[in-house]
Amino acid sequence: QVQLVESGGGLVQAGGSLRLSCAFSGSIFRIFVMAWYRQAPGKQREMVARIPVGGSTNYADSVKGRFTISRDNAKNTVYLQMNSLKPEDTAVYYCNARLTTDYWGQGTQVTVSS
Numbered sequence: 001q002v003q004l005v006e007s008g009g010g011l012v013q014a015g016g017s018l019r020l021s022c023a024f025s026g027s028i029f030r031i032f033v034m035a036w037y038r039q040a041p042g043k044q045r046e047m048v049a050r051i052p053v054g055g056s057t058n059y060a061d062s063v064k065g066r067f068t069i070s071r072d073n074a075k076n077t078v079y080l081q082m083n084s085l086k087p088e089d090t091a092v093y094y095c096n097a098r099l100t101t102d103y104w105g106q107g108t109q110v111t112v113s114s
Helices: none
Strands: 003-007 011-014 016-023 034-041 046-051 067-072 077-082 091-099 103-105 110-114
Touching: 003 091, 003 103, 016 034, 016 091, 016 110, 034 067, 034 077, 046 067, 046 077
Parallel strands: 011 110
Antiparallel strands: 003 016, 016 077, 034 046, 034 091, 067 077, 091 103, 091 110
């Protein structure tokens, strides 16, 4: 059973940075496509960044140039480095793992104050 545990959220001022981590367990991490999603109050969950097993990463237009997704297959962990944060980045951030089905973490709150 795949388990995902996010950490690193918190409160930060606009222009600041945070790094989210997602620890993966229960299967073979390196074969999963990993992604970060977010959901703001009253809005649908949206994909923020995706990192496949091999190949190019993908980002939502709203975070390109500010966020970087990476993975460490030796540590079974995926990261999201968030720089130049804006109030509109405020949301619950979820880690996602996909192979033949989707697995989700419990989410971590990111709040950016103006």
